[in-house]
Amino acid sequence: MIWRNIMKDVKTVGIIGFGVMGAAIGLNAAANGYRVVYKELNDDLVKSMYDKFVLKALGKRVQQGKMTQADMDKICGAIKGTTTYKELAACDLIIEAAIEKMDLKIKIFGELSDACPNDTIIVSNTSTFLIEKLMEKVANPGRTAGLHYFFPANVNRLVEVIRQKNTSDDTYNALMTFSRQNKKVPITVKDFPGFAINPIFISSYLVLNSFFGDKYNGATLESISQEALGVKYGIMWVQNGSGLGTAYHAGCSMVEYLAKSDIGFPPVPEQLKKMFEGNKLWDLEGPVLQDKADRSVVIDGLLGSIFSISTHLVENGVVSVKDLELGVCTALAWPKGPFTLMNQMGMNEVAKRVKKAVDAGYFKMPKKFASGDLKPWDL
Incomplete structure (x- = not known):
């Protein structure tokens, strides 16, 4: 069957899964004038999630003077919960934010396809799974895409709009418009494992x-990442914030997708696995190694990895230089994106660090550096 997609005027948004991420997405939409209908598994969850993530969260903002009671009442009135797919049929856009289990997500999308009109836009907020695979049971795949928010979704401004091969122009344009009207910064990304920002x-x-x-304790590695990237909060701190279980499973997923590809990917280190299995966090207290030579070894490895994967993403048409630069600075709060870092370092020095990353087995050699192309990136 040939489906015709017409650009939707999104007014009502459905959310599948009203946990931390789904609730933040819903609050962001409601605060920007959209009606929101969220689905949970049972009536108890519908009530408890609303009480916790809507009433309690917004009530705290009112108490802190960050929101008026009138604004809270308006947002609360725009959000309602349900236990059935039937009540999502009136939604113009449905965002899946369930737990990261592929079989569960595929089942959800099949049920949504059966319950909703054929022009309802259906998207996933998955962090790593390929959108085309998730949508295999959806009729009219032109209305499907990925809409990847970053934690916390009501604060972090970046959204990756992921076009799988079937995504229509009208669906893509509707999602870009929706993102901007939610005061987000959308970037365009091709369907690819982890999309654009997560691989980096x-x-x-x-x-x-x-x-x-x-030699290198948690405090030292935190300090080294702060120095290398010019950030206030380093990579070790961010891992602790997201949880080492999340970090470990995301790493395993990316390795499974890319390690044996023509791109490659760093292996999951035993150190991270042990911390996760021990239910620990990185200890960021303690002495910080100051030896410049020892710190440079880590900085070179870190930057070589960033430069390699960033180049691969552009060479594989996953994302443009401009959007990747914007996305990294927006989502990760790095003051400089990977291509600015490369241009400022000088491409001869960059090539040395890329070679170290390749020699270490992190990545395959990107075509740009394999050919000896040392022209700066066009920003």
Whole structure:
């Protein structure tokens, strides 16, 4: 069957899964004038999630003077919960934010396809799974895409709009418009494992974690990442915030997708696995190694990894230089994106660090550096 997609005027948004991420997405939409209907598994969850993530969260903002009672009442009135797919049929856009289990997500999308009109836009907020695979049971795949928010979704401004091969122009344009009207910064990304930003961040912490040991403690690696990237909060701190279980599983997923590809990917270090299995966080207190030579070894490995994967992403048409630069600075709060870092370092020096990353087995050699092309990036 040939489906015709017409650009939707999104007014009502459905959310599948109203946990931390789904609730933040819903609050962001409601605060920007959209009606929101969220689905949970049972009536108890519908009530408890609303009480926790809507009433309590907004009530705290009112108490702190960050929101008026009138604004809270308006947002609360725009959000309602349900236990059935039937009540999502009136939604113009449905965002899946369930737990990261592929079989569950595929089942959800099949049920949504059966319950909703054929022009309802259906998207996933998955962090790593390929959108085309998730949507295999959806009729009219032109109305499907990825809409990847970053934690916390009501604060972090970046959204990756992921076009799988079937995504129509009208669906893509509607999602870009929706993102902007939610005061987000959308970037365009091709369907690819982890999309654009996660491959950079995940490979960064896998490389950094691999140095953890007697010489490099958590505080030292945090300090080194702060120095290398010019950030206030380093990579070790961010991992602790997201949880080492999340970091470990995301790393395993990316390795499974890319390690044996023509791109490659750093292995998951045993150090991260042990911390996760021990239910620990990185200890960021303690003495910080100051020896410049020892710190440079880690900085070179970290930057070589970032430069390699960033180049691969552009060469594979996953994302443009401009959007990747914007995305990294927005989502990760790095003051400089990977291509600015490369241009400022000088491409001869960059090539040395890329070679070190390749020699270490982190990545395959990007075509740009394999050909000896040392022209600066066009920003």
